[in-house]
Amino acid sequence: MPEIARIGAAFAERRIALQLTQQTLADLAGVSRSSIQSLERGSGSVSFGAVVDIAEVLGLRIDMSAATE
Template identity: 60%
Template sequence: MREISRVAPGRRAPRRTNPAPRSALPEITRIGKVFATRRVHLGLTQQLVADLSGVSRYSVQALEYGTGSVKLASLVEIADVLGLRLEVITAGDANLAAT
């Protein structure tokens, strides 16, 4: 049986890109861990958090695992359900807080 090519003759197939490793986005992974820990501490399921915040369970899961992309509005809604507050600080302040 002949293999069917989906690429036009004379053209190369598009490159597949690998998703960024989790370590490439340490802040997102760290935030996700905080959200997951808080959710478990409150005894809530991902589905219940999703329902209460008006987002999909996939969004909650992607946030907790540090994968995919979550809209800022969804992040704020999930934080509100979990009793968390998001705060933006300058890099200089972050360095002081870390010491």
């Protein structure tokens, strides 16, 4: 599974666990709902800055050390 797809699936799972809609998450993170949709689909068309902002709202941490292994 590509890394962006794995991240998107984890973000979707966390969003659902927090009972947030895609629109609510988008509003809280300051991104568009289409960015949330793209990320959750694993399309990879979301900027890294947006991923960081979304992760922060979800209470998740981006571990850059995993990317260098």
